[in-house]
């Protein structure tokens with residue numbers, strides 16, 4: 001137990017996000033499951049494209065995933081599309097998952113000038129904020145330093161940040177593979193900046209990066225000492241072999257992220273749980 005918390009090592013609320021994630025990956029296996037209420041999925045699940053439909057979709061996901069996966073990633077855009085009602089559903093979804101001890105990364109991809117990033121930091125990682133999550137995704141393409149307010153609050157509140165480095169979409173390379181003044185790819189600069197924030201971390205640092213499973217090549221990840229969230233598996237064409245190839249020597253730091261490939265098994269909670277188990281099995285090599 002972690003002294004004074006009654007929690008197993010690495011899992012207490014005052015442990016850094018990286019340690020909590022590492023413990024969750026050991027316990028549940030290497031997988032992040034997305035909650036992405038696409039209009040097509042609502043339809044396929046026989047749900048209306050309304051706030052009520054969104055709510056039922058999210059409740060089914062919570063029932064299927066809570067206490068069963070290392071990390072859950074609600075895609076904020078699909079909630080935002082429903083306005084204030086959608087945000088209310090997102091708030092409840094995050095709250096229920098976290099109260100049950102399941103780690104949540106809000107896929108909000110926030111990026112702005114520093115003073116505005118302070119407000120995003122409060123929204124997603126602020127103690128007691130209605131949207132408070134364990135971690136949030138951040139776009140560093142206004143310059144890595146613009147993310148400092150969110151990185152600082154993450155450190156104070158034991159939260160995590162996943163910085164977009166090399167994304168899974170085909171257009172990403174236009175920016176991310178351009179060459180910085182010192183000759184590195186821009187994506188490599190983002191990984192190296194994240195690595196600098198993880199200095200001294202024991203298991204996993206709390207500043208992660210996003211690297212798409214659809215890429216031909218990944219940036220050099222060996223010095224990161226932080227989690228590597230890898231979306232693009234399944235629907236976007238990335239496979240377990242791609243994950244293995246891109247992970248290189250960092251197998252234990254990689255967290256494949258799957259949304260539609262699992263969600264299309266719904267709305268049956270049993271079928272969703274089976275889809276999760278299949279994915280965990282597929283990526284078990286990451287922790288063997």
Ligand SMILES: O=c1ccn([C@@H]2O[C@H](COP(=O)(O)O)[C@@H](O)[C@H]2O)c(=O)[nH]1
Pocket residue numbers: 034036075107166167168169210211212231232233234235236257258259260261
């Ligand atoms: O580079 C990135 C960054 C984030 N995403 C997000 O992950 C999921 C992928 O969904 P699938 O259904 O498994 O394709 C989605 O929320 C994206 O916004 C990404 O795909 N690539």
